[in-house]
Structure formats: C-alpha cells, structure tokens
Amino acid sequence: MADRTDTPCDLMLFGALGDLAMRKLFPALYQLDRAGLLADNSRILALARRPLTIDPFRQQLAENLRTLVPEAEQNPEVIDRFIGRVDYLQLDFAEESRFESLNEWRNHDNQLIVYMATPPGLYGVIARNLKAGNCCTDRTRVVVEKPIGHDLESSRVVNDELGEVYQETQLFRMDHYLGKETVQNLIALRFANNLFASQWDQNHISHVEITVAESVGIEGRWGYFDRAGQLRDMVQSHLLQLLCLIAMDPPSDLSPDSIRDEKVKVLKALKTVNPDSVGQNVVRGQYTAGTSEGKPVPGYLEEEGANRSSETETFVAIKAELDNWRWAGVPFYIRTGKRLPEKLSQIIIHFKPAPHYIFDPDQKHLANNKLIIRLQPDEGMALKILTKEQGLDKGMRLRQGPLELTFSETFSEDRTPDAYERLLWEVMRGNQYLFLRRDEVEYAWRWVDRIIRNWHDSGEPPKRYAAGTWGPVASIAMITRDGRSWYEDV
Ligand SMILES: NC(=O)C1=CN([C@@H]2O[C@H](COP(=O)(O)OP(=O)(O)OC[C@H]3O[C@@H](n4cnc5c(N)ncnc54)[C@H](OP(=O)(O)O)[C@@H]3O)[C@@H](O)[C@H]2O)C=CC1
Numbered sequence: 057m058a059d060r061t062d063t064p065c066d067l068m069l070f071g072a073l074g075d076l077a078m079r080k081l082f083p084a085l086y087q088l089d090r091a092g093l094l095a096d097n098s099r100i101l102a103l104a105r106r107p108l109t110i111d112p113f114r115q116q117l118a119e120n121l122r123t124l125v126p127e128a129e130q131n132p133e134v135i136d137r138f139i140g141r142v143d144y145l146q147l148d149f150a151e152e153s154r155f156e157s158l159n160e161w162r163n164h165d166n167q168l169i170v171y172m173a174t175p176p177g178l179y180g181v182i183a184r185n186l187k188a189g190n191c192c193t194d195r196t197r198v199v200v201e202k203p204i205g206h207d208l209e210s211s212r213v214v215n216d217e218l219g220e221v222y223q224e225t226q227l228f229r230m231d232h233y234l235g236k237e238t239v240q241n242l243i244a245l246r247f248a249n250n251l252f253a254s255q256w257d258q259n260h261i262s263h264v265e266i267t268v269a270e271s272v273g274i275e276g277r278w279g280y281f282d283r284a285g286q287l288r289d290m291v292q293s294h295l296l297q298l299l300c301l302i303a304m305d306p307p308s309d310l311s312p313d314s315i316r317d318e319k320v321k322v323l324k325a326l327k328t329v330n331p332d333s334v335g336q337n338v339v340r341g342q343y344t345a346g347t348s349e350g351k352p353v354p355g356y357l358e359e360e361g362a363n364r365s366s367e368t369e370t371f372v373a374i375k376a377e378l379d380n381w382r383w384a385g386v387p388f389y390i391r392t393g394k395r396l397p398e399k400l401s402q403i404i405i406h407f408k409p410a411p412h413y414i415f416d417p418d419q420k421h422l423a424n425n426k427l428i429i430r431l432q433p434d435e436g437m438a439l440k441i442l443t444k445e446q447g448l449d450k451g452m453r454l455r456q457g458p459l460e461l462t463f464s465e466t467f468s469e470d471r472t473p474d475a476y477e478r479l480l481w482e483v484m485r486g487n488q489y490l491f492l493r494r495d496e497v498e499y500a501w502r503w504v505d506r507i508i509r510n511w512h513d514s515g516e517p518p519k520r521y522a523a524g525t526w527g528p529v530a531s532i533a534m535i536t537r538d539g540r541s542w543y544e545d546v
C-alpha cells in the first residue's frame with residue numbers, strides 16, 4: 057500500500073464490541089499489521105460497555121478474525137502479535153470520572169488516535185470527557201463515523217461539540233466509500249488521463265448515472281435505519297461523494313484542501329430540489345416481500361423489530377442537476393436501494409454522439425460512447441466504442457464493443473485492500489485527503505434536508521417495490537421521461 061509509518065500509535069477504539077468495529081475495523085487493523093504497517097510499539101485500547109476482562113475479549117477477537125479474514129490471509133503468528141497489542145477496558149462513555157484511567161493507559165510518546173465507532177450523539181460527550189481526563193493533546197487525531205448528525209442542524213451541533221475540543225486539522229470524518237480503491241481511481245482516471253480531461257463537460261457528456269445497489273436488507277439494524285432511511289444513510293454521504301469526484305474541477309494538487317475545495321464547489325452548485333420538482337425528480341421506495349438470491353425474504357415492515365406503519369424509504373432515485381458552467385444541462389441520475397437484485401456499484405458516463413451521423417439510421421441509438429466504471433464487485437472499467445461489423449456482407453454496419461480493464465485480471469498480483477485498511481492507514485499517516493471537511497458535510501445535509509422537507513410536505517408515502525427488483529417503476533419512469541433508460545449490461 058505504502059511505506060509504514062515509524063511512529064507508534066495508541067489507538068483508542070470506542071464502541072469496540074459494535075458491528076463496525078468487529079466486522080470492519082479489527083480485521084482492517086490486523087491486515088495492516090500483517091502488511092508490516094503497524095510500528096512495533098503500536099497498541100489498541102478496545103473500549104466498550106460490556107463487563108469483560110482482557111482474556112475473554114482477546115478470545116472473542118481471535119475468533120472474529122478467524123471468521124472474517126480470508127483463510128489464505130490468516131497468519132497465526134501475526135494474529136497472536138496483533139491480539140497482543142489489544143487491551144480491553146469496560147467503560148460507559150458518558151461517565152467522565154473514568155476517563156482519567158485512559159490517560160494512565162497511554163504511552164505519551166505514541167501518536168494518539170481516537171476512533172469513535174459509536175452513535176454520533178456520543179461524539180461530543182466522548183471528546184469532552186477525554187479532555188476532562190487529560191487525554192487530549194493538539195497532536196491527537198480523531199476519527200468520527202458517518203452520519204454526522206441527522207440533518208444540517210444536528211450535524212452543526214456535533215461539529216461544534218467536536219470543534220470545542222479539536223482543531224479541524226485533527227478531525228478525520230469517515231466516508232468509507234472514499235477508502236475504496238476504485239473510488240480513489242476516479243481521481244486517477246480523471247486527472248491522470250488527458251484523453252478524458254478534455255471530454256469531461258456538457259459539450260461532450262449527455263448524462264451520468266450513479267447506481268449503488270445492495271442486495272441485503274436491514275441486517276438487524278432496523279432501529280438505526282428506520283430513523284435514517286436510504287437518503288440520509290447512503291445519498292448524503294456515499295452517493296454525493298461519488299457525484300463530487302465525477303463532477304469536480306481538477307484540483308491544483310492532491311492536498312486535502314485542494315480536493316475538498318473542489319468537492320465543496322460541486323455541492324454548492326447542486327440545484328435545490330423544490331416542491332414543484334420533487335414529485336418528478338425524486339422517487340422514494342420501500343421494499344415489500346420478495347426474493348433475494350433465490351430465497352423468499354420479508355418486506356421492510358415485516359423485518360425483525362419493525363414498526364409496521366413506518367414510511368422510511370429503503371430506495372431512492374434522484375435526477376440531480378448542477379448549476380455551473382461545466383455541467384449545465386447534464387442530469388446526474390442517481391439511485392440506491394436495499395434488497396435490489398444484486399450488489400452493484402457503478403457509474404456510467406454517457407457521451408454525446410458525434411455532431412453529424414453518417415451511418416445506418418436504424419443504428420443511431422448506438423451512436424454514443426459510454427464509460428462504465430465498476431466500483432464493486434468485479435472492479436474495473438469499460439469504454440464502449442463503436443466499430444464496424446466484420447464481413448463482406450455487413451457494409452458499414454456498426455457494433456458497440458468494450459475496451460475493457462478488469463483490475464483482477466490486469467493487475468492480478470495486487471491484493472485489493474478493504475476501504476477501512478486504507479483509511480486507518482491514512483489516519484496513522486495524518487493525511488486528511490480521503491476524509492470530509494466540515495463544510496462538505498454541511499452542504500450535503502443542506503441539499504438532502506430540502507428533499508426531506510418536500511417529501512414531508514407532499515405527504516406522499518414511499519412507493520412499494522418487491523424485494524429482488526430494481527425499485528419502484530416510478531424510478532424507471534423518471535429517466536424514461538427524458539428519453540433515456542438505466543444502463544443494463546447486455
Ligand atoms: N456498522 C456499519 O457497517 C457502519 C456503521 N457506521 C457508523 O459507525 C458507528 C457505529 O456503528 P455500529 O458499530 O453499527 O453500531 P453498534 O450499535 O453495533 O455499536 C455501537 C457500540 O457503541 C456502544 N455504546 C453505545 N453507547 C455507549 C455508552 N454510553 N457507553 C459505552 N458504549 C456505548 C454500544 O454498546 P452496547 O452494545 O453495549 O450498546 C455498541 O457496542 C455509527 O455511527 C454508525 O452510523 C458507518 C458505516 C457503516
């Protein structure tokens with residue numbers, strides 16, 4: 057991935073028994089250790105509320121790694137070394153008096169990293185308690201998870217609370233999509249290939265599609281998800297970040313603020329979805345019973361712990377537009393949902409046809425190039441170009457075929473690190489370029505809040521779709537009205 061940092065880190069992980077920590081963070085830290093990227097004296101303090109002692113915790117952690125880390129990547133020696141770095145402390149994060157003991161655990165020569173894998177309502181409390189417990193220096197780095205708040209107002213409260221204790225340069229606001237290799241590749245694709253740089257605007261691109269489809273349902277997270285919904289959970293963060301990386305102007309360098317300045321300009325240019333356009337340009341849906349991977353699955357309202365009258369959306373499709381010079385008149389159709397037919401994240405750039413068409417009129421529908429960027433799975437990209445059909449009898453009939461780059465085939469020797477490995481590694485190196493600045497989070501909320509307000513005012517319930525389908529038919533109608541369709545690889 058990169059050079060190891062020789063500065064040993066003390067990582068305090070709040071919420072260490074939670075889903076994120078166990079499923080993503082510990083396996084990622086293990087992988088960093090396996091890659092030799094953790095300095096020898098780096099240590100981890102797992103903090104959670106359950107009364108456990110160190111041995112049962114370490115045992116649970118080792119079992120967890122053996123379940124989640126692919127077998128070929130399990131090295132018993134590294135597992136032992138990694139587990140040996142981890143301590144456990146039972147703590148109620150709201151209990152200020154106990155935070156002194158965190159200071160006693162610290163090695164003051166090490167770089168202190170605080171990771172808050174907890175509900176966002178606790179970020180301010182933890183920050184204040186760390187300060188009160190003398191566990192706060194101006195070198196401390198603090199990682200906070202998404203979502204930051206529930207809307208613009210609450211995100212300001214969270215950011216203000218964090219800001220009372222830490223400087224902006226100390227805050228690492230996570231969006232794990234920015235840690236995905238293929239998402240970082242968008243920066244390389246756009247700004248390292250002049251071929252695309254000169255074609256990347258409304259003169260050459262007709263529209264853009266961003267699809268982030270999940271086949272899973274709520275996975276036991278009903279309590280959290282029902283308060284959030286797919287717009288807050290996925291669009292406010294991941295999809296808007298993808299849109300920013302596609303739409304932003306070239307930054308002058310790769311420094312965090314150069315990149316973040318350009319992303320903020322995109323967010324500011326997002327056209328407000330007003331009451332007149334919300335019905336036309338935004339579709340929200342909720343899944344009913346259906347199938348997933350060939351098996352019957354319950355509807356959202358029948359999931360465990362469900363409130364049967366919930367109107368929370370599990371699907372959203374939006375026709376977004378940008379009011380700026382580069383993208384005037386180019387719609388960005390974005391959609392994301394749970395219980396769709398497959399897990400698939402992809403971006404399609406539809407180029408405009410050549411100015412004058414000279415081939416078979418029946419084939420005119422083929423005449424625009426497409427760049428397909430597959431973020432997951434089957435990471436790679438394909439540029440659909442037109443060539444002549446071969447054969448004496450074919451005249452100048454056209455066909456569309458791909459210039460294909462499948463990362464696993466072309467770069468088969470490279471292991472693709474998980475997003476959290478990359479992001480934790482960047483925190484250890486103190487590099488903020490893959491993390492969000494406060495204003496990014498707030499501009500994203502501003503746009504999303506407006507959509508939510510208009511939904512509430514319209515009183516329209518979400519449209520139903522059967523699990524295992526591509527969302528409500530209204531999302532197909534939304535794009536068909538513009539004479540287009542969602543891309544299907546045929
Ligand atoms: N899970 C995921 O895939 C993702 C999660 N996130 C974000 O990461 C954060 C954590 O999510 P997730 O792991 O799923 O949540 P969980 O609810 O699984 O974990 C949160 C942990 O915090 C602990 N906790 C809560 N309050 C206190 C307290 N007062 N004192 C001590 N411990 C406390 C909980 O302990 P207890 O079990 O005792 O209640 C729990 O172990 C959230 O902000 C979430 O939005 C972001 C992206 C993906």
Ligand SMILES: O=C1O[C@H](COP(=O)(O)O)[C@@H](O)[C@H](O)[C@H]1O
Pocket residue numbers: 270289290
């Ligand atoms: O942040 C979140 O992301 C996951 C999807 O992430 P992926 O890396 O598996 O694509 C989503 O399921 C979850 O609801 C959301 O909180």
